[in-house]
Amino acid sequence: MYPEKEGRTRYGMWSNSMFMVKAAWKHCKSVLGYASLEVVLVVAANLLELFTVPVILGSLEVGEPLSVLVMQIVGFVTALMLVKALYSYVACNQQFGRISVRVFLVLAFNEKMARTSYCRLDRQEFWDYAEKVQRITSDNRSATEAVWKTLIELLQNGIGFLIYLALLSSVDPVIILATVLTAVTGYVAGKRINSWGYRHKEEEAGYLHRMYYIAQKSGMREFAKDIRLFGMQGWLLELHEKWYRLYHAFQVKKQKKYLWGNIVDILLAFLRNGIIYAYLLHMTLQQSLSAAEFLLYFTAAGGFTTWITGILNQMTTLHQQSLELSQLREFMEIPEPFYFGGGIPVQPDVDGSYTLELRDVSYRYPGSKTNILEHMNLILHPGEKLAIVGMNGAGKTTLIKILCGFYDPTEGQVLLNGTDIREFDREEYYKLFSAVFQQFSVLPVSVQENVTQEIDGGDRVKAACCLEQAGLKELMASLPQGIDSLMVRDVNEDGVEFSGGQTQRLMLARALYRDAPILVLDEPTAALDPIAESDIYQRYHELSKGKSSIFISHRLASTRFCDRIILLEKGRIAEEGNHDTLLAAGGRYAELFEVQRQYYKEAGETDERE
Structure with missing residues (x-):
């Protein structure tokens, strides 16, 4: 009934990506509009930064007049400012739509939990699965929202890769070959190191869960008397400190792993830049490249590496997020053993004579x-x-x-x-x-709503009558707001108990x-x-x-x-x-x-x- 382990899922990356696109199209179309605009703006800004200095340097080499240079500088700076300003606007506003799509999925998950057949709630594996799915929708970093950043960056890297490939192919395949080999080697070498945290995320979540649980229970009013009466403060602090030490040791170990990944990246970048720099310098000295072209192609080679690495990294990230999105979808599609909204209707009995x-x-x-x-x-x-x-x-x-x-x-x-x-x-x-x-x-609502359990408050007169029949008439009269008094002091400061x-x-x-x-x-x-x-x-x-x-x-x-x-x-x-x-x-x-x-x-x- 539940996936036995991560990686064995019903849906692939393409299916899960389209699932999110369809969800955005249905509930907040602006997400797709902002995403498309962000892709175009990032690629445009990158191309402007790539060509600004080489173009101006080329003009200087051919002796263009000062007015032309000024116009070029003003044109590039103005265009770059407009692109950056528009990108800032998009970056500030795109988050709202992404949150709206995630909230829709949160509500769908909550409805599934509220309506699922009661017999499932007795099974621990169901709760374990539900807890995993809840984490997938819990915050801005979860897959249901972070996947937009991944898809956008994947598109940016793909478009940038094609443009830079066309640009570099006009020089010499050696540059492309050196760039691709070092980028792929760096990705393969660093993948296992840099994915260590993902592979051990359940361990990290376990430490955080235990620390949160202890901190939460220590602050709950229901436990206040026991904590003070039995002197449990020191014991609880010791427990929290124990799990914090384990969590700290985990983080130190993780950062040591990542350090080796960074060292590998630095060494490969040094090797790649050295090869490309030496090759382009050789071509320049042989009079086949101008200084402006040297700068353009050297910068493009570095950008080409970034696009390749970005595609590989984002594909890995999208694969991980797809596994989580698949868990969400499969949870929502768990079949119910009972008819809900189907089956034959219960025939009303006027006398209430049900056997x-x-x-x-x-x-x-x-x-x-x-x-x-x-x-x-x-x-x-x-x-x-x-x-x-x-x-x-x-x-x-x-x-x-x-x-x-x-x-x-x-x-x-x-x-x-x-x-x-x-x-x-x-x-x-x-x-x-x-x-x-x-x-x-x-519930932390009014007394009336606790009786009626209806969003609009229900029948006020009937609720008051039921409270009177239950022997609570005098208590209601003694409350400041009567049946409108709020309950549960943990949520409502003036809540009655x-x-x-x-x-x-x-x-x-x-x-x-x-x-x-x-x-x-x-x-x-x-x-x-x-x-x-x-x-x-x-x-x-x-x-x-x-x-x-x-x-x-x-x-x-x-x-x-x-x-x-x-x-x-x-x-x-x-x-x-x-x-x-x-x-x-x-x-x-x-x-x-x-x-x-x-x-x-x-x-x-x-x-x-x-």
């Missing part, structure tokens, strides 16, 4: 050899309140994820009103559920606002005390009348109001009934309930003695 059924369902996590659920059969009837209990690892949360459509079963079927949910548009299927999970999101119980009520308000026919609660109150949890569940019980509901809780007493309770053990339904019948049966449920009851009784007696 969910697990038929002989087994599930095994990718890479695991054992099933977490074994041949399970279960029906959730319309309007039924079902509780799922069991020890850790029994498969409760996995069962919820399968019912909600986050996972497809390894074996068996999940049926909605008799139809396999694989046939439905999964986005429409998700709309049937209001859910509060163990891990929930509080709720207690655990208040946050649970906020999640209840969010579930009420969604008003879906099936309510799912996956241990959302695990961090609350029994009294607070009882109050939350009582509200859920009162406000979910007429809806199908699924509750997961470790505290068995909170399941009393449910119509049916199933106890999971080793991926199977071990016991089934309501609270009273399960207690009367004296099985595993009754045993667990008695352990919890005794614990709270002893805890209460201890509190009374204190």
Whole structure:
């Protein structure tokens, strides 16, 4: 599903270059206009600089009058100033368009991450791949933006190479041969040395990632108490210093490698210039070249080397960037196992009478050899309140994820009103559920937007009503901006923060606002005390009348109001009934309930003695 290693990609340099050109044409055509103009201006400036001195020197050699010399100087200087000024304008403005194209790709990547099938998010290789792709779009130096500089310089070098080749071919092939041989030799000799940093970029990124992670966590408010209470400052500084020393050693090693590459370049440049200088000097002394022609061809030979080296270097760079662009494209094209925007629509039921059924369902996590659920059969009837209990690892949360459509079963079927949910548009299927999970999101927006989760704020009156039903009316009245108050102080300086119980009520308000026919609660109150949890569940019980509901809780007493309770053990339904019948049966449920009851009784007696 994912490329096994860099270099084994689906797309080549030409395909990836055209991909970026098409993206620019679609989202910001000015990128292509500025790129073309930049190529022309750079080549023009180079030719003007090449011919300025030789032309003036040639005029002096033939005895042109002073007025002609002045006109030539003024003409060349004026033309060069205009070209340079226009180039500065292009250089200042081309960046905005390139950023716009990269931002479009960033948004496409973010949409892929937000919409990808949930089952992928459990796989570490997916996250590793996504992290690589994120780096490809992260900043101005990343391939999605830097590729424009590479393509422009490649075109500049190509055009310059052809012009200088035509110019030098009029002198003697020896100059061309010497230039090409030394340039190619220097490129081949320096390629491995100068690409050392690219080959070890993952190692460098690892050092930077660890230093950034330590620095980030050290400054987070969530860790402030632990850092101070346990005296972790010195340990964190020592960790950061350790990785900095390794990073510094890496940089020293890299610069030593590059030093040898520079030495090779200097030696070859000295050899090339010596050969060309001696050959041109010989031709000049034999009266076949004027001083102006000598200067022109010697300068052109140096420029010709620059064009050749530039083409070779930019081809190497484009190859590296193409590998990264291919990773981006292949990530965006990872096929989804679920229908999103396809499949058959979920037929709306006026009464909300949806029946969910697990038929002989087994599930095994990718890479695991054992099933977490074994041949399970279960029906959730319309309007039924079902509780799922069991020890850790029994498969409760996995069962919820399968019912909600986050996972497809390894074996068996999940049926909605008799139809396999694989046939439905999964986005429409998700709309049937209001859910509060163990891990929930509080966003740095207003309280109202946290309830409605709509960009335009949603229905203000309905949001206020849901907050009141969830028991937050007094809290809203006490806030300076009421339901418009911003949340998350890490982002908003005046952001409000709720207690655990208040946050649970906020999640209840969010579930009420969604008003879906099936309510799912996956241990959302695990961090609350029994009294607070009882109050939350009582509200859920009162406000979910007429809806199908699924509750997961470790505290068995909170399941009393449910119509049916199933106890999971080793991926199977071990016991089934309501609270009273399960207690009367004296099985595993009754045993667990008695352990919890005794614990709270002893805890209460201890509190009374204190």
